[in-house]
Amino acid sequence: MTPKSAMADELAHALNDDPAILAEEAEAEAEAAEAAAEAARARARAIRLRRQAQETAVADDVPVGAIETADAEEGDAEESDAETRDAETRDAETDGDAELVADAEPSDELPRRRSLRRVLAAGFVALLILALLGISAAIIWHHSGVEANRQRADEFTAAARLGVVNMTSLDFNNAKEGVQRILDSSTGEFKADFSSRATDFVKVVQESKVVTKGTVNLTAMQSMSEDSAVVLVAATSEVTNSAGAKNDPRAWRLKVTVNRDGGVLKMAKVEFVP
Numbered sequence: 001m002t003p004k005s006a007m008a009d010e011l012a013h014a015l016n017d018d019p020a021i022l023a024e025e026a027e028a029e030a031e032a033a034e035a036a037a038e039a040a041r042a043r044a045r046a047i048r049l050r051r052q053a054q055e056t057a058v059a060d061d062v063p064v065g066a067i068e069t070a071d072a073e074e075g076d077a078e079e080s081d082a083e084t085r086d087a088e089t090r091d092a093e094t095d096g097d098a099e100l101v102a103d104a105e106p107s108d109e110l111p112r113r114r115s116l117r118r119v120l121a122a123g124f125v126a127l128l129i130l131a132l133l134g135i136s137a138a139i140i141w142h143h144s145g146v147e148a149n150r151q152r153a154d155e156f157t158a159a160a161r162l163g164v165v166n167m168t169s170l171d172f173n174n175a176k177e178g179v180q181r182i183l184d185s186s187t188g189e190f191k192a193d194f195s196s197r198a199t200d201f202v203k204v205v206q207e208s209k210v211v212t213k214g215t216v217n218l219t220a221m222q223s224m225s226e227d228s229a230v231v232l233v234a235a236t237s238e239v240t241n242s243a244g245a246k247n248d249p250r251a252w253r254l255k256v257t258v259n260r261d262g263g264v265l266k267m268a269k270v271e272f273v274p
Contacts, residue, residue, distance in 0.1 A: 168214025
């Protein structure tokens with residue numbers, strides 16, 4: 001045996017002993033055998049179909065060319081079926097990809113839902129803040145109205161108290177000044193009536209040597225508008241005169257109407273309440 005032949009035998013022996021190479025050769029032989037079997041089955045089907053077509057042609061007097069055309073059409077049909085199967089496979093793969101995408105959508109949907117919840121929560125907080133601001137504004141407005149009414153009532157009440165104190169506090173030593181104070185704190189009907197009798201009133205006070213000191217004990221608002229109010233007044237006075245009275249108490253229950261006169265609140269009417 002020559003050196004070259006010995007080397008070739010060793011190389012062939014080494015290749016045959018490699019498991020990977022043996023496996024590849026086995027797979028190749030299996031694929032070749034399967035391809036040969038498929039080709040044999042195809043030839044058998046073709047022969048069988050051709051025989052059946054020839055028998056049918058003999059029975060029906062069909063030309064042999066038509067049989068060959070039918071064989072060709074059958075081959076085309078097989079190829080079309082194969083293409084259809086490939087298309088169906090591709091469609092199935094596409095559907096699988098679509099399903100994977102659909103399955104992936106929920107993972108993207110979760111952040112969107114969280115973002116939507118944040119937006120809704122922020123909107124709710126904003127509406128709550130606006131509602132609280134509205135309520136606060138309403139409370140402030142109501143409080144301002146109540147405070148304004150209370151202040152106006154205090155002003156009307158103070159004017160009624162002043163008028164009653166001036167009317168029940170007189171001293172014969174300065175009767176004219178006392179009467180003038182009553183006129184200055186009055187307006188309307190009461191002022192007109194008292195002015196017509198002021199001179200006689202001063203004479204009576206001086207001649208009787210009247211000294212009175214009035215005190216307002218209680219007031220209550222009966223009704224009130226922007227420029228007018230009716231105030232109930234309970235007052236007392238101590239009377240001293242030449243007829244023998246000496247600090248004698250007198251009780252007064254009056255209903256005083258107060259009107260706004262040139263921006264100043266004054267008595268407009270005084271009624272005695274039994």
